[in-house]
Amino acid sequence: MKKMKKNTSGQHCCSLHGWITCLMRNKIDFPVILHSDINCSNLVFKGDSDVNTLGRFFCTNLSEENIIKGDGTKRLEECIDAVIGEEQPRDILILNSCMSQIIGDDVKGTVQKKRGKSRTRIHYRETTGLVFEDPKKVIDDVGYLILETLKNDNSLRDDRERRTINIIGFENYVAHNKNDLRGYDPFLEELRKAGAKINTTIGPGSPISDWKKSLKADININFDRRLYQNVAEIYSKKHNIKTIEVPFPAGIKQTLEFFGIVNEKLGAGKDIISNLEKEIKEAEDYLEKHKNELKKKKIIYNIASNLDFTIGNSAKEGLLMLDFFKELGCDVEILIQGNPEEEHRLAVKNTLQEIGIEDDFTLFGHCGDGYKFIDGSSDTIVYGSPLLKEQAERMGNRFIHYGEILPGLMNMKHNIDIIIGKDGY
Amino acid sequence: MDIDQFRIKHSSYVAMHGAFVASHCISDSLIFLSIGIGCKAQLPHYMGGHELENNFVSRMGWAELDGDDIINGDVKKIRRNLLGQIERNIANFYPVVISPVVKTIGMESLIENTAEEMRRETGENIWMARLSGAESDFWEGYNSIIIAFIESMDWRSKIEKKTVNIFGYPFDRYEMEHRANIKELRKMLAKIGIKVQAVFLSGTSTTNLQKARKAEYNIILPHSSTIGDDIEKITGKPSIYTDIPMGISNTRQWIKQISIALNRGKRQAQEYLDEQKKIMEKFQGEMKSTFNDVRVGLILDLPFIGPMTSLLEGLGAEISYIIIRDRYYGGKAKLERILKFYNEKLSHIDIQESPSNDEIIRLTNENDLDLVIGSASDISIVKRKTDAKTMTFGFPSYGKHYTDEESPFLGFEGYKNFTGEISDILNGKDQR
Numbered sequence: 001m002k003k004m005k006k007n008t009s010g011q012h013c014c015s016l017h018g019w020i021t022c023l024m025r026n027k028i029d030f031p032v033i034l035h036s037d038i039n040c041s042n043l044v045f046k047g048d049s050d051v052n053t054l055g056r057f058f059c060t061n062l063s064e065e066n067i068i069k070g071d072g073t074k075r076l077e078e079c080i081d082a083v084i085g086e087e088q089p090r091d092i093l094i095l096n097s098c099m100s101q102i103i104g105d106d107v108k109g110t111v112q113k114k115r116g117k118s119r120t121r122i123h124y125r126e127t128t129g130l131v132f133e134d135p136k137k138v139i140d141d142v143g144y145l146i147l148e149t150l151k152n153d154n155s156l157r158d159d160r161e162r163r164t165i166n167i168i169g170f171e172n173y174v175a176h177n178k179n180d181l182r183g184y185d186p187f188l189e190e191l192r193k194a195g196a197k198i199n200t201t202i203g204p205g206s207p208i209s210d211w212k213k214s215l216k217a218d219i220n221i222n223f224d225r226r227l228y229q230n231v232a233e234i235y236s237k238k239h240n241i242k243t244i245e246v247p248f249p250a251g252i253k254q255t256l257e258f259f260g261i262v263n264e265k266l267g268a269g270k271d272i273i274s275n276l277e278k279e280i281k282e283a284e285d286y287l288e289k290h291k292n293e294l295k296k297k298k299i300i301y302n303i304a305s306n307l308d309f310t311i312g313n314s315a316k317e318g319l320l321m322l323d324f325f326k327e328l329g330c331d332v333e334i335l336i337q338g339n340p341e342e343e344h345r346l347a348v349k350n351t352l353q354e355i356g357i358e359d360d361f362t363l364f365g366h367c368g369d370g371y372k373f374i375d376g377s378s379d380t381i382v383y384g385s386p387l388l389k390e391q392a393e394r395m396g397n398r399f400i401h402y403g404e405i406l407p408g409l410m411n412m413k414h415n416i417d418i419i420i421g422k423d424g425y
Numbered sequence: 426m427d428i429d430q431f432r433i434k435h436s437s438y439v440a441m442h443g444a445f446v447a448s449h450c451i452s453d454s455l456i457f458l459s460i461g462i463g464c465k466a467q468l469p470h471y472m473g474g475h476e477l478e479n480n481f482v483s484r485m486g487w488a489e490l491d492g493d494d495i496i497n498g499d500v501k502k503i504r505r506n507l508l509g510q511i512e513r514n515i516a517n518f519y520p521v522v523i524s525p526v527v528k529t530i531g532m533e534s535l536i537e538n539t540a541e542e543m544r545r546e547t548g549e550n551i552w553m554a555r556l557s558g559a560e561s562d563f564w565e566g567y568n569s570i571i572i573a574f575i576e577s578m579d580w581r582s583k584i585e586k587k588t589v590n591i592f593g594y595p596f597d598r599y600e601m602e603h604r605a606n607i608k609e610l611r612k613m614l615a616k617i618g619i620k621v622q623a624v625f626l627s628g629t630s631t632t633n634l635q636k637a638r639k640a641e642y643n644i645i646l647p648h649s650s651t652i653g654d655d656i657e658k659i660t661g662k663p664s665i666y667t668d669i670p671m672g673i674s675n676t677r678q679w680i681k682q683i684s685i686a687l688n689r690g691k692r693q694a695q696e697y698l699d700e701q702k703k704i705m706e707k708f709q710g711e712m713k714s715t716f717n718d719v720r721v722g723l724i725l726d727l728p729f730i731g732p733m734t735s736l737l738e739g740l741g742a743e744i745s746y747i748i749i750r751d752r753y754y755g756g757k758a759k760l761e762r763i764l765k766f767y768n769e770k771l772s773h774i775d776i777q778e779s780p781s782n783d784e785i786i787r788l789t790n791e792n793d794l795d796l797v798i799g800s801a802s803d804i805s806i807v808k809r810k811t812d813a814k815t816m817t818f819g820f821p822s823y824g825k826h827y828t829d830e831e832s833p834f835l836g837f838e839g840y841k842n843f844t845g846e847i848s849d850i851l852n853g854k855d856q857r
Contacts, residue, residue, distance in 0.1 A: 014461060014466060016463055017462075017463040037525055038439060041434070042437055042467050043466075046802040061430070063559065064560050081426060083431070085428075098463070099529065101492075102495070102526055103529070365509060366510075
């Protein structure tokens with residue numbers, strides 16, 4: 001059995017949990033069958049979920065009798081037949097669980113047996129909590145499956161738009177179900193001046209309609225080449241859309257680098273600097289004006305285990321904004337939730353070195369103990385996952401959520417204001 | 426094969442969920458999850474939004490067993506991580522639970538032995554909460570935490586006469602509907618000269634729960650009726666089984682029953698009931714115009730169905746369908762007997778056990794319902810696909826919180842408050 005990859009700073013996960021979370025947020029339009037007892041069906045979150053998406057999920061609801069007798073695959077066959085009989089879907093996805101693995105159900109064989117008996121394409125992914133998985137891999141696998149379901153749909157590629165890009169990772173982390181781009185308008189205007197426009201955004205929170213739309217773009221840009229590796233391959237091989245890595249466009253330096261790469265790849269031939277002269281000057285002036293205030297600020301940059309399968313805590317191990325905070329002159333401390341034992345510490349150190357980060361970091365074991373590493377000073381701000389929000393506020397610190405730092409030059413004002421705690425922020 | 430049986434059920438919480446909620450409802454308890462990583466992730470997911478106090482995350486520990494641990498029966502992670510939790514020094518009670526998978530593989534005894542060994546080694550209150558497997562129920566898990574806790578107690582104590590414990594109060598979050606209910610229960614019993622030592626569960630500490638040893642009797646509410654015999658055996662105190670004091674007649678009956686069983690305060694009880702009767706009947710009369718011919722659907726755990734049905738029918742509403750959420754209290758056959766006991770004419774109601782989401786929508790639309798009462802996960806379906814008004818009741822409850830206003834639904838005060846809340850919903854003044 002495959003062990004968790006040790007050199008990771010992010011949280012490991014149950015792949016079934018990751019698959020279901022991403023599929024729900026992607027608002028999938030094909031049926032998914034969980035081969036499981038009812039316990040795992042609770043991973044399909046029922047609280048405020050979209051009812052139409054909820055209705056895409058089915059479960060074999062294995063009984064004690066199925067488990068003892070070992071006739072779970074019969075139940076799976078019945079479920080596949082029932083769903084295909086009722087809906088005649090183009091695609092159907094089968095996921096398994098710890099329970100079906102433990103009792104030794106031959107899910108792969110059952111799926112194989114059913115394939116070709118109808119016009120429905122039956123996909124199967126081995127998902128389980130018995131093997132710890134890197135959330136980045138789950139995000140990639142789900143994206144790959146979605147593209148696979150679209151691969152024969154040639155109509156989607158008829159009207160490709162020139163000089164358009166798909167951005168992987170511009171999802172609104174706060175309301176990730178909505179793929180909301182509010183606050184991104186100034187950046188989109190700057191991007192236009194740099195000779196490009198966004199076709200759509202792709203990520204674990206993008207609805208399937210955006211994945212369909214993504215096939216009309218010129219290129220994909222990604223903030224971490226280790227994220228969506230397989231997705232990048234299918235875009236390239238099947239849809240002739242290349243994926244390039246760029247820095248996250250927060251701050252002046254990274255934003256200009258971002259525009260430079262995009263401009264070059266699209267061959268837009270624009271003089272970016274002169275086109276953005278006004279925006280660059282305003283951003284520089286605002287930074288200069290608040291330089292001294294920013295120097296006093298300490299950012300506790302938290303990488304936590306909220307397992308929400310977002311780009312925010314997956315791309316570059318969740319540290320996408322590190323260089324941005326440093327550019328502003330803030331003191332940054334990295335605080336990582338994870339097993340504080342030496343073996344893990346070394347693994348985290350290796351991972352950070354792989355992505356070019358040499359900074360020291362603190363590991364804390366229990367996600368409820370993060371507050372012990374927060375000093376309560378009014379100049380200390382915690383940036384990161386919502387799990388630490390309550391703890392930061394309890395200590396009297398301000399908290400900035402993943403996704404509140406906005407891209408682009410014109411958003412420098414917003415970003416600086418949020419850090420210095422200007423009225424209204 | 427009917428596709429409905431494969432749809433994701435509106436209510437499919439298992440014992441592990443109930444145990445998690447129950448442990449959270451003992452204020453200095455830390456639940457230790459000897460389970461896999463996916464199970465661990467889903468538990469706080471359901472509490473988030475239901476419970477505004479976020480400290481349930483702090484008061485959970487986990488082993489994150491993987492395939493190798495489970496197949497090899499390796500408890501090293503359990504020992505190491507549980508010791509880590511003890512070092513955090515934030516809890517006085519450590520219930521240990523397992524998932525259906527861990528149960529199926531046969532690791533339960535091994536983990537129970539480990540818990541016992543660690544209890545001896547550390548002197549900490551570490552107890553296994555025994556849960557059944559794949560078809561277990563939320564309330565089974567909830568009650569298993571109560572059993573684990575009372576097993577951990579030393580019950581030798583001098584008994585204080587005229588005092589009782591209450592078992593089976595379904596506390597599920599630290600908000601003012603529960604606080605007010607507990608206050609109301611204590612107040613009503615105080616009126617007949619009976620003191621409550623401890624309420625299981627009530628969001629209180631282990632120290633307060635341990636006062637239970639001094640009680641003379643245990644009152645067993647329906648949510649703990651299935652463990653009443655165990656409670657009697659472990660505590661050595663006689664059990665008095667009662668219904669939930671919800672609605673006028675049930676509350677009156679509850680007070681009378683306890684007064685008679687303890688042979689205490691019969692005169693005070695009669696005086697109190699006479700006084701309340703006048704007030705409540707007047708109130709009921711005033712409310713009837715709002716409820717007359719209102720058609721209601723109930724999606725509830727079985728113990729609440731009888732009292733709620735009786736309360737609403739008493740106001741002139743008509744119950745069109747009842748959906749039993751749990752798989753633990755005896756199902757349709759038991760409910761039919763209960764409803765018959767309440768009122769022969771209630772036996773006409775359409776009762777369903779765990780229907781599909783589509784079926785709930787169909788029942789609501791075909792019966793042209795005015796109101797559906799159920800948990801957030803039940804009514805989220807109703808809200809989006811029907812025109813019926815909805816009221817959140819029970820676990821989980823995401824849309825409505827009681828943070829500063831006492832909002833009981835039990836006892837006489839509860840009757841007025843709860844009826845008023847439904848009335849506001851029917852009149853469009855409140856939507857939840």
